Amino acid sequence: MKPMLTLTEHSQLKALSDPLRAEMMMRLLEKPYTGQQLSEYFNLSRAKIHYHLKELEKNQLISIVKKEEKNGIIQKFYQSVARGFTPSAELLPHLADISETSRQLLLQMAERTKSVILSAPENAFKLNKASENPSEWGYVGSMWQFSAKEEHFKDWIKKYFALMKEFSEITKEDHPSHPDSKIYYISTMAFQIDEPVMDDMKSNKEEE
Template sequence: MKPMFTLSNYAQLKALSDPLRAEIMIRLIEKSYTGQQLSEIFGLSRAKIHYHLKELEKNELIEIVKKEEKNGIIQKFYRSVARGFTPSSQLLPQIGDVSETSRQLLLQLNDRTRNAILSASEHAFQLEQASEEPSNWSYVGATWHFSAKEEHFKKWIKKYHSLMKEFSEMTKNDQPDEPDSKMYYLSTMAFQVEEPLIEELKSEKEE
């Protein structure tokens, strides 16, 4: 799976702007599923799920990664072609559709993060010791609001992706079945808002 896929045409953009397809895509970024499995997850008919899978496959956003035979029926497992999606420069004139596609993907990612928090064990949120040192924490949960120039925000994004690439390289040989290895769920969102949402930041701006 590629880290990033560039949407090159309007059909791809529209395919991702549909809320249900956006939710399907988030699932298929996480792991591969058959149409039947997705039908059970969403409580929808196989025909409806199959239609949306075909639309996503037709637009080269998902692909079949394996096939298995079960009870004489060939099951196809679908997976997203990338972990993230970005529009090409030629799609920027359709800024409204680009924005809506991004919004839908973030909304579905937010829902999946919420579900992951609710399904995590109590141990995931237990602190082994009281400490103000972040390296001693067993989980991270924070909301930050900044007033920043766009160029500074973009520099932060670049550093963030560089850090995640470094972390991925650091952990590439860590196997889930190792005694000291644990599974972690990381979810990050950052986007522009119209006004400060944290009271302290509002007060600073007014002074």
């Protein structure tokens, strides 16, 4: 699976802007699924799931990664071709579709994160001792709000992905089967909003 796929066709944007397909992509980012498994998961007919799978496959967003025979029937397992998607410069004239696609994918990420939080083990949120030092915390939960120039926001994004790449390199030998390894789920979102939602920034804005 590629780390990132650059979208070059308008039809790819349209395919991902559909809420159901965006939700299906969240599942297919995690692991391969058959049409039957997705049908059971979403409680939808196989015909409807098959239609949406074909739309995603036609637009080269998913692919068949393996086939298995069960009771004389060949089962096809589909998975996302990449962990993330970004539009090419050629798609910039379709800003409305880019925005809707990004919104749907972020919404599904938020829903998936909520589901993972609810199913996480109790000790995931256990504090062994009170501390103001973040390095001693067993989990991270924080919300931030900044008034920033776009160039500074983009600089932060670049540093964020560099940090995640560094963390990936550090942990690549930490296999889940190792007795000292634990599995951590990281979900991050950052985007522009119209009005501040936190009181401290509201006050600052009113004083200006």
